[in-house]
Amino acid sequence: MLTRVSELYYLQKIRNRIEKENHVVKKTTLFLMSVTMTTFFAPTVSAGNLVLMTGEEAGAYYEFGNVLAREINDSSDTSVTVAASADPMENLQAIADGSADLAFVPSDIMTYAYEGSVLFENEMPQDFSAVASLYMEPVQIVTCNPDIKSIQDLNGKKVSIGTLSSNVRFNAIDILDVYGLSEEHIIPVYESFDDCADGLRDGSLDAAFVTADAPLPAITALSTVEHFRFISLDDDHTEALLEVYPYYSRSIIDAGMYDLETDVNTVAVSAVIITRNDTPEDDIYNFISSIFENRDTITDAHQKGAMLDPEFAASIFTVPYHAGATKYFEEKDIPFF
Incomplete structure (x- = not known):
């Protein structure tokens, strides 16, 4: 009986994803950034400035988010600014209204928001993309x-x-x-x-x-x-x-x-990073590659760095991945849903 329930769950996920991919409407960009793109002699091509919503200043999301941001800022052309927040609900709101580009959320809250279920059952499902699953909670x-x-x-x-x-x-x-x-x-x-x-x-x-x-x-x-x-x-x-x-x-x-x-x-x-659908592909590629190509440096700065695993990062199946994330997984031959 439970196996049948699980089968129906997965079938519904596939239907939901097809509907979202067929009807997704890109949000209008709130402001334009003048960016000089240089593709010669450099592994990264974007110079975007991203805002990462985390959690309370005394919490794990905020602390680890700052470690990740420093590494990304040091090793790529993408700049990440960390912002504190009260809870994952505020993070999702910031993604929805365009005031943030990236956010920490637990995987269950992410799934509820994407499907429009449980906490979000009276709201329209939210459109965003997954970037990576980081560690277990x-x-x-x-x-x-x-x-x-x-x-x-x-x-x-x-x-x-x-x-x-x-x-x-x-x-x-x-x-x-x-x-x-x-x-x-x-x-x-x-x-x-x-x-x-x-x-x-x-x-x-x-x-x-x-x-x-x-x-x-x-x-x-x-x-x-x-x-x-x-x-x-x-x-x-x-x-x-x-x-x-x-x-x-x-x-x-x-x-x-x-x-x-x-x-x-x-x-x-799992603690997951999500992003707006309209975040530039190059910036998300820089974000995820900077994290997983510099795990040793991150681990030296924070114990959670030891939990970072590219295969675990690619294990999300309830929300589609952003193109910048899939580009990295494909380069590394890491399967993803």
């Missing part, structure tokens, strides 16, 4: 309640599932769903993990979901509390989740990240 489910050992044990419990419009909430709903539960089976608390940590510590909150790169400092601080534990996902329910919601991937949180006794089995979404 695991769904981390924690509790300090000794009676909670599995997802089923969340039934009737007070659980933080992120803010109302966050991808964390929908990650929680997806996971609850494959275990036969829903938002109505728990007492949901809509707040960020930083805001709910005290509730977990004093017992007024039973469990919490958070989707973020591990190790997360707020979880590390909580790990010394009595009865603290992660809730793992079992293999059967993980497989069911991947069949119905293929923008997730299996993920393992290494025990050493939080000084645990065993690894934690969970799922993850």
